Amino acid sequence: MTKIQPDRVPGHEEIRFRLGTWQRLASMLPMAVPAGFGTVEHVGRPGFESWIQFLSIMLVLGVAVVSLTSLFGITLTPSAARVHNLRRRTIPWASVQSVRVEPIMGVRVVALYEADGRRTRLRAPTTGFLQWDRGFEEKFHVIGQWWLANRGSDWVPVPPPGTGMPT
CATH class of the missing domain: 1.10.287 (Helix Hairpins)
Known part of the structure; x- marks a missing residue:
C-alpha cells in the first residue's frame, strides 16, 4: 500500500478523490x-x-x-477541502474540528466536522456492499493527514455547540 504524504507529493498542490467506475x-x-x-x-x-x-x-x-x-468527490488543497456534491463547498482546514468515518445504511463514509457544529458527509471516498473501495482506509488517512498538516499552528479545538464553554 502506497502512503501519500501531503508534504511529499512531488508537483501536486491538490489531491482529488472520486467514486470509482464500479461504484x-x-x-x-x-x-x-x-x-x-x-x-x-x-x-x-x-x-x-x-x-x-x-x-x-x-x-x-x-x-x-x-x-x-463523476462530479462527486473531494479535492484536498493546502488551504481547504473542496467538497463536490450537487453544489460545491469550500471548507477551510482551520474550521475543521475532526475527520471521522461514519456508517450509514451499510456504507462507510468520511465526514468532516466543522467548528460551528456542521457535519459534511463526503460522497467519495466511500465503501460498502456493492461499492467496495480497497483504498478507502488509505484515502481516509490521507484526508486526515492533510487536515493535520494544513489546519495551521493557531488551530484550537472548539467545544461542540450546545455544550457550553468551560469556565
Whole structure:
C-alpha cells in the first residue's frame, strides 16, 4: 500500500478523490431491477418491444447517473477541502474540528466536522456492499493527514455547540 504524504507529493498542490467506475454503476442497481419488473408487467408478457424500451431507458439513465456522479468527490488543497456534491463547498482546514468515518445504511463514509457544529458527509471516498473501495482506509488517512498538516499552528479545538464553554 502506497502512503501519500501531503508534504511529499512531488508537483501536486491538490489531491482529488472520486467514486470509482464500479461504484458509480452500482448506484443504478436499485432502480434497474424494479424498472425491469415494471416493464414486463406493463406489457403483460415479456415481449421484444418492452425489453428494447427497458434497455433504452437503462442506457439513458446509466449515462446520466455515471456522468453526474463523476462530479462527486473531494479535492484536498493546502488551504481547504473542496467538497463536490450537487453544489460545491469550500471548507477551510482551520474550521475543521475532526475527520471521522461514519456508517450509514451499510456504507462507510468520511465526514468532516466543522467548528460551528456542521457535519459534511463526503460522497467519495466511500465503501460498502456493492461499492467496495480497497483504498478507502488509505484515502481516509490521507484526508486526515492533510487536515493535520494544513489546519495551521493557531488551530484550537472548539467545544461542540450546545455544550457550553468551560469556565
